[in-house]
Amino acid sequence: MENLLFHEIHQKSRLAIKEVNEVLKEYNLYSAQWSILFCLKQFGPMTQKEIWQYLNVEAPTVTRTLSKLEESGWAERNEGADKRQRIVCLTAKAESKVAEIEERVTMLEEDMLSGLSQDEQQQLMGLLKKIQSAARTEKDVEND
Amino acid sequence: MENLLFHEIHQKSRLAIKEVNEVLKEYNLYSAQWSILFCLKQFGPMTQKEIWQYLNVEAPTVTRTLSKLEESGWAERNEGADKRQRIVCLTAKAESKVAEIEERVTMLEEDMLSGLSQDEQQQLMGLLKKIQSAARTEKDVEND
DNA sequence: TCAATATACTTACTTAGGTAAGTATTATGA
DNA sequence: TCATAATACTTACCTAAGTAAGTATATTGA
Numbered sequence A, B: 001m002e003n004l005l006f007h008e009i010h011q012k013s014r015l016a017i018k019e020v021n022e023v024l025k026e027y028n029l030y031s032a033q034w035s036i037l038f039c040l041k042q043f044g045p046m047t048q049k050e051i052w053q054y055l056n057v058e059a060p061t062v063t064r065t066l067s068k069l070e071e072s073g074w075a076e077r078n079e080g081a082d083k084r085q086r087i088v089c090l091t092a093k094a095e096s097k098v099a100e101i102e103e104r105v106t107m108l109e110e111d112m113l114s115g116l117s118q119d120e121q122q123q124l125m126g127l128l129k130k131i132q133s134a135a136r137t138e139k140d141v142e143n144d
Numbered sequence C: 001t002c003a004a005t006a007t008a009c010t011t012a013c014t015t016a017g018g019t020a021a022g023t024a025t026t027a028t029g030a
Numbered sequence D: 001t002c003a004t005a006a007t008a009c010t011t012a013c014c015t016a017a018g019t020a021a022g023t024a025t026a027t028t029g030a
Helices: A004-027 A031-043 A048-055 A059-071 A092-112 A118-129 B004-027 B031-043 B048-055 B059-071 B092-112 B118-129 B138-142
Strands: A075-079 A086-090 B075-079 B086-090
Touching: A004 A031, A004 A092, A004 B004, A004 B092, A004 B118, A031 A048, A031 A059, A031 A075, A031 A086, A031 A092, A048 A059, A048 A086, A059 A075, A086 A092, A092 B004, A118 B004, A118 B118, B004 B031, B004 B092, B031 B048, B031 B059, B031 B075, B031 B086, B031 B092, B048 B059, B048 B086, B059 B075, B086 B092
Parallel strands: none
Antiparallel strands: A075 A086, B075 B086
C-alpha cells in the first residue's frame, strides 16, 4: 500500500480493531465476533448468508466466527425450513450482555472520534463512500 | 465494529488490499510484502526495526513477511555491525521490477480515488488523522 | 569486571479474512 | 420425472497481524 491515504485507512482500521478488542477482552470476545453479535441484536435471527452479506465478508469467515461464538455460548445455529440454511440467533447469555457491551464499545468509538465534530464525522463518511473498486471506473458509474 | 464510520473504514481497507493483491498476483506478491519492498525502495537498506516502526506493525509481522520475501528472492537479510540487527535490502531481481510494480499500484490507487478531487483526498487524509487512540482523550492532547 | 538489564529479532499461538473446492439440499427444465 | 444446475454452508489452505515468551547480542552500573 503506497498511496498515503490507503496507508492511513489501513492504520486506523487496525487501531480501531485493537482498541475494541481491548474492551471485548473482558467478555472473552473479539471484534469480528462482536460484529456478528451486534448484527443479530439489530436484526434478530438471520441465516448465515444474511450475516455475511450485511457484513460484506465471505461465507467461510462467518462459518468460522460462528463456530467460536457457538463454542463460547454466545450464539446458536438451528436448522431452517430450507435444510441448507442455518438460522443463527443469540443465546440467553448473549441477550443479557449485548446491551452492556454495545454501550462500552460505543463509548470507546466516541472517544476515538472526539477529535472530530459531528459535521466532520459525516464528511469523513461521505468521502470514504466515494472510494470505489477500480473495476468500477468513471465510465461504469454512468450505468448506475 | 458498530459505529458506521469504523465499519466503513474497515471495508475500504479490505477492498484496497484485495485490489492491490489482484495487481500483485502477476508478480507472486501480496500487499504486505509489497509494502516492505516499497519501503526499501524508498529508504534503501534498513534494519527490521526501522521497517516495522515505519509501517507501524509489530516486529513478528515483519519477520514473517521478510522470510517469504527472502524465499521468493525479493529481499536479502545481512548481518549488521550490531550482530543483533539484520540489514534488509532489495535483491537485483527486486531492483529491476519495483518501479514497474509501483506504477501499476499507483494507477490502481488513482482509479480507486477517481471519485474524489485532489482537495477531497486531502480533506479525507486530514479527517482520518484526527482519529485517535481512546487512551489519548481530549485532556491528553493538551500535553503535546 | 561482570551480573543485571535492555535491545533486536524469532518462535509459537491466536484471530481475521480471502480463494478454491467439496457436500448436501433445493430448484429447474427437457 | 429426474438429471442438471444453483444455492447454502463447510473444509482446507493461504496471507496478515497481534500477544507472549524465548534467544542472542549489546549496554550499563555497582
